[in-house]
Amino acid sequence: MKNASTVFYTSVVIMAVFVFMGIVMPGTLEQATKSAQGVITDSFGWYYLVLVTSFVFVCFYLLVSPVGRIKLGKEDDKPEFSRPTWLAMLFSAGIGIGLIFYGTYEPISHYMVSSPTGQEGTDQGIKDAMRFTFFHYGIHAWAIYGSVAMALAYFTFRKGELSLISRTLRPLIGKHADGSVGKAIDVIAVVSTVMGVAASLGFGAMQINGGLSYLFGVPSSMTSQTLIILVVTILFMISAMTGLSKGIKILSNINMRLTAVLFLAVFIFGPTLFTLNLFTDTLGAYMQNFINMSFRIAPLNEEARSWINGWTIFYWAWWIAWAPFVGVFIARVSKGRTIREFVIGVLLVPTVIGFLWFTTFGSAAIVTEMSGLLSISSLAPEESLFGVLEGFPLSMVLSLLSILIIVTFFVTSADSGTFVLGMMTTNGSLNPSRIIKATWGIFLSITAIALLYSGGLQALQNTMILAALPFSIIILLMVVSLLKSLNKEAKELGIGQIINIEKPVKKSKKNVKKAG
Numbered sequence: 001m002k003n004a005s006t007v008f009y010t011s012v013v014i015m016a017v018f019v020f021m022g023i024v025m026p027g028t029l030e031q032a033t034k035s036a037q038g039v040i041t042d043s044f045g046w047y048y049l050v051l052v053t054s055f056v057f058v059c060f061y062l063l064v065s066p067v068g069r070i071k072l073g074k075e076d077d078k079p080e081f082s083r084p085t086w087l088a089m090l091f092s093a094g095i096g097i098g099l100i101f102y103g104t105y106e107p108i109s110h111y112m113v114s115s116p117t118g119q120e121g122t123d124q125g126i127k128d129a130m131r132f133t134f135f136h137y138g139i140h141a142w143a144i145y146g147s148v149a150m151a152l153a154y155f156t157f158r159k160g161e162l163s164l165i166s167r168t169l170r171p172l173i174g175k176h177a178d179g180s181v182g183k184a185i186d187v188i189a190v191v192s193t194v195m196g197v198a199a200s201l202g203f204g205a206m207q208i209n210g211g212l213s214y215l216f217g218v219p220s221s222m223t224s225q226t227l228i229i230l231v232v233t234i235l236f237m238i239s240a241m242t243g244l245s246k247g248i249k250i251l252s253n254i255n256m257r258l259t260a261v262l263f264l265a266v267f268i269f270g271p272t273l274f275t276l277n278l279f280t281d282t283l284g285a286y287m288q289n290f291i292n293m294s295f296r297i298a299p300l301n302e303e304a305r306s307w308i309n310g311w312t313i314f315y316w317a318w319w320i321a322w323a324p325f326v327g328v329f330i331a332r333v334s335k336g337r338t339i340r341e342f343v344i345g346v347l348l349v350p351t352v353i354g355f356l357w358f359t360t361f362g363s364a365a366i367v368t369e370m371s372g373l374l375s376i377s378s379l380a381p382e383e384s385l386f387g388v389l390e391g392f393p394l395s396m397v398l399s400l401l402s403i404l405i406i407v408t409f410f411v412t413s414a415d416s417g418t419f420v421l422g423m424m425t426t427n428g429s430l431n432p433s434r435i436i437k438a439t440w441g442i443f444l445s446i447t448a449i450a451l452l453y454s455g456g457l458q459a460l461q462n463t464m465i466l467a468a469l470p471f472s473i474i475i476l477l478m479v480v481s482l483l484k485s486l487n488k489e490a491k492e493l494g495i496g497q498i499i500n501i502e503k504p505v506k507k508s509k510k511n512v513k514k515a516g
Helices: 006-024 026-064 083-113 123-137 139-158 166-178 180-216 222-240 244-269 272-288 290-294 302-332 339-371 381-389 395-424 434-453 456-493
Strands: none
Touching: 006 026, 006 180, 006 434, 026 139, 026 290, 026 302, 026 339, 026 434, 026 456, 083 123, 083 180, 083 244, 083 302, 083 339, 083 381, 083 395, 123 139, 123 272, 123 290, 123 302, 123 339, 139 166, 139 302, 139 339, 139 456, 166 180, 166 456, 180 222, 180 302, 180 381, 180 395, 180 434, 180 456, 222 395, 222 434, 244 272, 244 339, 244 395, 272 290, 272 339, 302 395, 302 456, 339 381, 381 395, 395 434, 434 456
């Protein structure tokens, strides 16, 4: 196959074995992933919390440090996309399906089903529900994406490396980045990407099925979800063939416009004043408890620890598993922007948008639950959004719009995923061939089907946590490598040294430069 690398063939074989097990031995795969998930969350929960919070601190340090003005590209490089289009593309790729799936479900679940503080159904329970929803979809999530994307963009566009995860580690592993060690790193990144994207496509298929079931009585079954995945596969394959500047760009902008319409409808027709008050109060509580939530592991409370494993650790693993995909994609569309603009755009803007979204849809779900008109908490996760919309004017129109948005997010995520996987398995080609993208498109779809068949929602969550652990180590190395290279460049440019991770050297007139 033209331009296909060793990484491509190795990754295909690994994923083929995984899909075979999911289809032929679904029970075995489900049990294996469940056991592995239990070991990881119990033994490495502390590690995930410390690691992800470290990424947050690094991103904020780079935001305010002198190196913030360094470009992710050559000095004369200009951004390829306008700022609104850039933000739309990274946001659509980042948390599109998760935003729709969990927009109503997570707040109402924390409030009525299982509270992070054990205060279900109370006023304090509402505040805690929104605070932890903000936490899961806020700065920590985007710090993971931003760390990977920044390293890739810096080494690809400024240092002239191939757009591969392994090449970002050259300052640490030297020539081994080009050899078998580098290829092993890229295979881990590819497998993690396939697992993460496929699991998210599974969430999307479940919610489309849930909406059709709630509205029209379509059976909520494996058969229905398989048909949905097959139909959407055709759509995103068509989009993938048109290239980055057409298919993904157009779909991302459509996504944002449709999502804005749904958001405004729920905000205006919903409990607007309550939403605004809840947003303000939760934002303050989020900032006030930021450090505490970042390191909360509850070693002496088994119930609270179980909640953290099922929600916070799951989310950190989900974002890590998605990081190679989202990171490569964000890096690809961020050429020419400064580190400071990049951190603001990737960390802060999507976080604020996500907070507004979750407050609007979460407050609508909570008010509906409190009114007694409909118990949103008793609905299946994939049906909760449609239950909330049932009480709104033009409910059918809004529900159909929601399904359309889920489909477009589905298509965009899969389209972006095939593009990124194509890059990662063709030695970093910025324009991978159609046949490579088509191959990965098919693998994403059949992997999603295999995961749904082997255990549904729980299998999706287990696989995400399993795929994230090995790649989390690679992200850590990427961040260290980036800091080391930036430290060196900062001294060369005379803009001051950032975090000193190298051995101290004896100062001399020859190597001391005036700080700018």
